[in-house]
Amino acid sequence: MSKQKRTVGDFLEMSLPNGKWGYARVLNNASYAIYDLMTDEAVEVSEIDRHDILFTLAVYKNAVTSGRWVVIGCLPLEESLMQLPIKFIQDEIDPEKFNLYNPNTGTISPAKKQDCVGLERAAVWDPLHVEERIVDYFSNKPNNWCEEMKIK
Numbered sequence: 001m002s003k004q005k006r007t008v009g010d011f012l013e014m015s016l017p018n019g020k021w022g023y024a025r026v027l028n029n030a031s032y033a034i035y036d037l038m039t040d041e042a043v044e045v046s047e048i049d050r051h052d053i054l055f056t057l058a059v060y061k062n063a064v065t066s067g068r069w070v071v072i073g074c075l076p077l078e079e080s081l082m083q084l085p086i087k088f089i090q091d092e093i094d095p096e097k098f099n100l101y102n103p104n105t106g107t108i109s110p111a112k113k114q115d116c117v118g119l120e121r122a123a124v125w126d127p128l129h130v131e132e133r134i135v136d137y138f139s140n141k142p143n144n145w146c147e148e149m150k151i152k
Contacts (some may be wrong), residue, residue, distance in 0.1 A: 006064040009077050011045045014069045014131055022134045023048045024069060027077070029103050030058045031084050034130065038138045045073035054137060056085055057120055058103070063127035087123075088116035088151070095152050113151060121149040 006012075010026040021042050023035040037043075037051040063069045084103040088111065091097035100111045101122040129145045136143040 004064050004067055004071055006061065006071065007074060009074045010064075010071045011048055011073045011075070012064060012069040013042055013072045014063075014127070016131050016135050017128075018135050020135075022131060023051075024059075024130075025077075025081070026064070027056065027081055027084060029084060030061065030124065031056055031103060032059045032063075032130075033081060034134060038134060042072075045075065049075065053081075054134070055120065057130070058122075058124045059127060059130055060124055063130070068127050086119060087121060088119045089122050090116070090151060098151075116151055121151075123149060 006026045008026050008028055012024040012026065012032070014022045014024065016022045016038065021039045023037050023043075025033040025035070025048075027033055033053045033056050035048055035051045036054045037048060064071065087101045087103060089099040089101050089108065091099075096113070098111045098113055098116050099108045100115060100119075101108050103122075125145070133143045133145060136146075
Protein backbone atom coordinates (compact mmCIF):
# COMPACT_ATOMS: atom_id res chain seq x y z
CA MET A 1 0.00 0.00 0.00
CA SER A 2 1.19 3.48 -0.71
CA LYS A 3 1.76 5.88 2.11
CA GLN A 4 -1.01 8.37 2.71
CA LYS A 5 -0.66 11.80 4.18
CA ARG A 6 -3.22 12.98 6.71
CA THR A 7 -4.60 16.49 6.92
CA VAL A 8 -6.74 18.04 9.63
CA GLY A 9 -10.36 17.70 8.50
CA ASP A 10 -9.83 14.46 6.57
CA PHE A 11 -12.55 11.83 6.87
CA LEU A 12 -11.26 8.30 7.24
CA GLU A 13 -12.79 4.93 6.52
CA MET A 14 -11.69 1.86 8.44
CA SER A 15 -12.42 -1.80 7.90
CA LEU A 16 -13.56 -3.17 11.26
CA PRO A 17 -12.80 -6.66 12.64
CA ASN A 18 -16.48 -7.64 12.20
CA GLY A 19 -16.42 -6.94 8.44
CA LYS A 20 -18.24 -3.60 8.72
CA TRP A 21 -17.03 -0.04 8.22
CA GLY A 22 -16.19 2.59 10.83
CA TYR A 23 -15.34 6.26 10.38
CA ALA A 24 -13.03 8.84 11.89
CA ARG A 25 -11.86 12.37 11.28
CA VAL A 26 -8.40 13.85 11.65
CA LEU A 27 -8.24 16.58 14.28
CA ASN A 28 -5.37 18.67 15.63
CA ASN A 29 -2.54 17.29 17.79
CA ALA A 30 -2.62 13.62 16.65
CA SER A 31 -6.26 13.37 17.69
CA TYR A 32 -9.13 11.71 15.88
CA ALA A 33 -12.88 12.00 16.26
CA ILE A 34 -14.54 8.60 16.00
CA TYR A 35 -18.08 8.73 14.62
CA ASP A 36 -21.18 7.03 16.01
CA LEU A 37 -21.58 5.12 12.77
CA MET A 38 -20.90 1.56 11.68
CA THR A 39 -22.11 0.45 8.26
CA ASP A 40 -22.31 -2.66 6.10
CA GLU A 41 -21.21 -0.69 3.03
CA ALA A 42 -18.94 2.32 2.66
CA VAL A 43 -20.77 5.68 2.76
CA GLU A 44 -20.09 9.21 1.58
CA VAL A 45 -18.54 11.98 3.69
CA SER A 46 -21.87 13.85 3.77
CA GLU A 47 -23.48 10.85 5.51
CA ILE A 48 -20.65 10.51 8.03
CA ASP A 49 -20.73 14.24 8.84
CA ARG A 50 -24.40 13.96 9.93
CA HIS A 51 -23.52 11.64 12.82
CA ASP A 52 -22.40 12.42 16.35
CA ILE A 53 -18.91 11.82 17.67
CA LEU A 54 -18.57 8.74 19.91
CA PHE A 55 -15.20 9.67 21.35
CA THR A 56 -12.06 11.67 20.63
CA LEU A 57 -8.60 10.28 21.25
CA ALA A 58 -5.02 10.34 20.08
CA VAL A 59 -4.10 7.55 17.64
CA TYR A 60 -0.72 6.59 16.20
CA LYS A 61 -0.28 8.26 12.82
CA ASN A 62 0.46 4.90 11.17
CA ALA A 63 -3.32 4.35 11.20
CA VAL A 64 -3.34 6.59 8.12
CA THR A 65 0.25 6.58 6.83
CA SER A 66 0.22 2.76 6.56
CA GLY A 67 -3.04 2.82 4.58
CA ARG A 68 -4.95 0.98 7.33
CA TRP A 69 -7.42 3.89 7.61
CA VAL A 70 -8.14 5.38 4.20
CA VAL A 71 -8.72 9.09 3.53
CA ILE A 72 -12.05 9.43 1.70
CA GLY A 73 -12.60 13.20 1.75
CA CYS A 74 -11.98 16.42 3.62
CA LEU A 75 -14.03 19.31 4.96
CA PRO A 76 -12.94 22.26 7.09
CA LEU A 77 -13.33 21.48 10.79
CA GLU A 78 -16.37 22.88 12.53
CA GLU A 79 -15.73 25.10 15.54
CA SER A 80 -16.94 22.32 17.86
CA LEU A 81 -14.08 20.06 16.71
CA MET A 82 -11.35 22.69 17.02
CA GLN A 83 -11.11 22.36 20.82
CA LEU A 84 -10.03 18.91 21.95
CA PRO A 85 -11.49 17.51 25.17
CA ILE A 86 -9.49 17.52 28.40
CA LYS A 87 -7.89 14.15 29.36
CA PHE A 88 -6.78 12.80 32.71
CA ILE A 89 -3.47 11.40 33.88
CA GLN A 90 -3.21 9.02 36.83
CA ASP A 91 0.20 8.60 38.41
CA GLU A 92 1.44 5.00 38.11
CA ILE A 93 3.51 5.20 41.30
CA ASP A 94 0.95 7.09 43.37
CA PRO A 95 -2.50 6.12 41.98
CA GLU A 96 -4.18 8.69 44.24
CA LYS A 97 -2.44 11.49 42.33
CA PHE A 98 -4.26 12.88 39.27
CA ASN A 99 -3.70 15.60 36.69
CA LEU A 100 -5.75 17.10 33.90
CA TYR A 101 -4.09 17.31 30.50
CA ASN A 102 -5.18 19.91 27.96
CA PRO A 103 -4.20 18.57 24.49
CA ASN A 104 -4.89 22.01 22.98
CA THR A 105 -2.15 23.72 24.98
CA GLY A 106 -0.09 20.88 26.47
CA THR A 107 -0.88 22.20 29.95
CA ILE A 108 -0.94 19.70 32.83
CA SER A 109 -2.58 20.76 36.08
CA PRO A 110 -3.25 19.00 39.39
CA ALA A 111 -6.72 17.51 39.83
CA LYS A 112 -8.82 15.50 42.21
CA LYS A 113 -10.01 12.02 41.30
CA GLN A 114 -13.62 13.23 40.95
CA ASP A 115 -12.47 15.85 38.39
CA CYS A 116 -11.31 13.00 36.15
CA VAL A 117 -14.44 10.83 36.19
CA GLY A 118 -15.92 10.58 32.69
CA LEU A 119 -12.78 11.81 30.92
CA GLU A 120 -10.60 9.79 28.57
CA ARG A 121 -7.19 8.80 29.91
CA ALA A 122 -4.32 10.61 28.16
CA ALA A 123 -2.94 7.89 25.88
CA VAL A 124 -2.11 7.22 22.26
CA TRP A 125 -4.19 4.37 20.86
CA ASP A 126 -3.21 1.66 18.41
CA PRO A 127 -5.59 1.66 15.41
CA LEU A 128 -6.58 -1.98 16.01
CA HIS A 129 -7.65 -1.14 19.58
CA VAL A 130 -9.78 1.76 18.32
CA GLU A 131 -11.43 -0.57 15.80
CA GLU A 132 -12.15 -3.13 18.54
CA ARG A 133 -13.59 -0.37 20.73
CA ILE A 134 -16.02 0.65 17.97
CA VAL A 135 -17.18 -2.94 17.43
CA ASP A 136 -17.61 -3.46 21.19
CA TYR A 137 -19.61 -0.23 21.48
CA PHE A 138 -22.08 -1.31 18.80
CA SER A 139 -22.26 -4.80 20.35
CA ASN A 140 -23.07 -3.29 23.79
CA LYS A 141 -20.03 -5.08 25.15
CA PRO A 142 -17.38 -3.70 27.55
CA ASN A 143 -14.13 -2.93 25.77
CA ASN A 144 -10.98 -4.45 27.31
CA TRP A 145 -8.86 -1.41 26.47
CA CYS A 146 -11.36 1.02 28.03
CA GLU A 147 -11.66 -1.14 31.12
CA GLU A 148 -7.87 -1.19 31.45
CA MET A 149 -7.71 2.61 31.20
CA LYS A 150 -10.44 3.38 33.73
CA ILE A 151 -9.58 5.32 36.85
CA LYS A 152 -8.19 2.89 39.37
